[in-house]
Amino acid sequence: MKRLLLALGLSLAPLTAPLAEPLHFITEEYAPFNFTRDGKITGITVDQVTAIAKAADIDYTMEIMPWARAFAMARSRSMYCVFTAGYNRERARQFAWITPTLKDEMVLLKRKDGSKGPASMKEALGMKVGSQRGDFAVEALEALGFTNIDLAADIDLSVRKLISGRIDLMPTSIKTYESLVQQGEPVEKAMPMSGQIFGIACNKQTPTALIQRLQAELNKLIASGEQDRIFTAYGLPPNPRTAENGAKE
Secondary structure (H helix, E strand, O other), rough: HHHHHHHHHHHHHHHOOOOOOOOOEEEEEEEOOOOEEEEEEEOHHHHHHHHHHHOOOOEEEEEOOOOOOOOOOHHOOOOOOOEEEEHHHHHHEEEEEEEEEEEEEEEEEEEEEOOOOOHHHHHOOOOOOEEOOOOOOHHHHHHOOOEEEEEEEEEHHHHHHHOOOOEEEEEEHHHHHHHHHHHHOOEEEEEEEEEEEEEEEEOOOOOHHHHHHHEEEHHHHHOOOOHHHHHOOOOOOOOOOOOOOOOOO
């Protein structure tokens, strides 16, 4: 009996023992999901990350930096997680995932100037498209056959380039597009791309039990309707409901 209790105690240790170091969440300026306001990091995904980290009762830090640097740090350092990250098959092998913080359709945007957008994807492939360095959208563009890709440090710079005519198209999610329109940015949809799941991508060396705790708390956040309330508080529609929360394959 003592051996059984000891075995049970050892099996539960990873879930209850204090972490040797805090979990480091890193992100970029990408409103309305993660951004700085009045010196505080906030946003739709930030609120979700904060809620599940507190519910899981873990120590954590949060920092904003350029996306390429944040992505590289999460890939190379244990106990580092990057968000809001697009999930795909290649990244599924590179990170441990907590999903979904966002489900959305991807679209190509153009500046709203009365001109016609590309009539087909074939026509779009010949245009100059802009994205952010290290963003999963770059991989999606390359997979579609885009070769003239302009890389910027953050989405704000990509938007400025689109509006000024330095690039012709820019990929983003429908929710981000809706947020840009709400802000009065002169952009419009040019054509659809595909559906996409977003979440928190953690270094593969991050303890599995910790990832499972955070995923369980995100599942509760979704089931309780709190995730929907967070989206609504920022003026955006909630994630579509599906049979499964995650996108892991």
